[in-house]
Amino acid sequence: xxxxxxxxxxxxxxxxxxxxxxxxxxxxxxxxxxxxxxxxxxxxxxxxxxxxxxxxxxxxxxxxxxxxxxxxxxxxxxxxxxxxxxxxxxxxxxxxxxxxxxxxxxxxxxxxxxxxxxxxxxxxxxxxxxxxxxxxxxxxxxxxxxxxxxxxxxxxxxxxxxxxxxxxxxxxxxxxxxxxxxxxxxxxxxxxxxxxxxxx
Numbered sequence: 001x002x003x004x005x006x007x008x009x010x011x012x013x014x015x016x017x018x019x020x021x022x023x024x025x026x027x028x029x030x031x032x033x034x035x036x037x038x039x040x041x042x043x044x045x046x047x048x049x050x051x052x053x054x055x056x057x058x059x060x061x062x063x064x065x066x067x068x069x070x071x072x073x074x075x076x077x078x079x080x081x082x083x084x085x086x087x088x089x090x091x092x093x094x095x096x097x098x099x100x101x102x103x104x105x106x107x108x109x110x111x112x113x114x115x116x117x118x119x120x121x122x123x124x125x126x127x128x129x130x131x132x133x134x135x136x137x138x139x140x141x142x143x144x145x146x147x148x149x150x151x152x153x154x155x156x157x158x159x160x161x162x163x164x165x166x167x168x169x170x171x172x173x174x175x176x177x178x179x180x181x182x183x184x185x186x187x188x189x190x191x192x193x194x195x196x197x198x199x200x
Contacts, residue, residue, distance in 0.1 A: 016028060017156060017157060017160045018160050018161060018164060019157075019161055025157070029153070029157045032153055033150065033153060033154070035047065035051075036146060036149055036150045036153060037150065038050075039146055040146050040147075040150075059081070062080060063079075063080060063081070066080040117129045124189065
């Protein structure tokens with residue numbers, strides 16, 4: 001994955017989520033799901049330690065096996081991981097600056113938006129936010145954070161493919177629901193004093 005090219009990185013993520021390469025997506029999805037399911041059973045310290053031990057066991061065993069094979073065959077192949085050891089794994093400074101600047105820009109936008117919502121600059125938006133937080137209290141009562149992460153992971157790897165295959169039907173139903181919600185909210189907004197936006 002080329003970190004220096006944001007567009008190339010995005011293309012690879014899109015290919016991953018749309019299952020363009022089934023093997024790669026399967027491995028990534030399976031590894032992430034296994035990690036999250038492991039975290040529901042063990043602590044993050046235990047999971048990280050077990051994963052590190054498993055990787056070390058494989059690499060040490062392979063290193064010893066190749067060493068014995070080279071001694072028996074009297075070959076001079078060298079270190080089996082030499083190709084990977086010679087690779088430059090340092091993060092490019094310009095990419096780090098670029099992504100940190102993007103992250104900082106997003107964080108600043110969120111801070112301004114949260115200030116606007118909590119200090120009730122627009123009553124309608126603050127009420128929508130309050131309803132969203134109220135809904136999340138019920139979601140939090142039903143699921144813990146890890147369960148939500150597992151559901152989000154499954155959704156991220158399944159929704160794009162489902163949407164791609166059924167785009168017309170989904171768009172139609174989303175449009176109907178959105179229209180009904182807007183109509184209902186418009187009626188409430190018209191009847192309750194003080195809910196009209198400033199521009200109105």
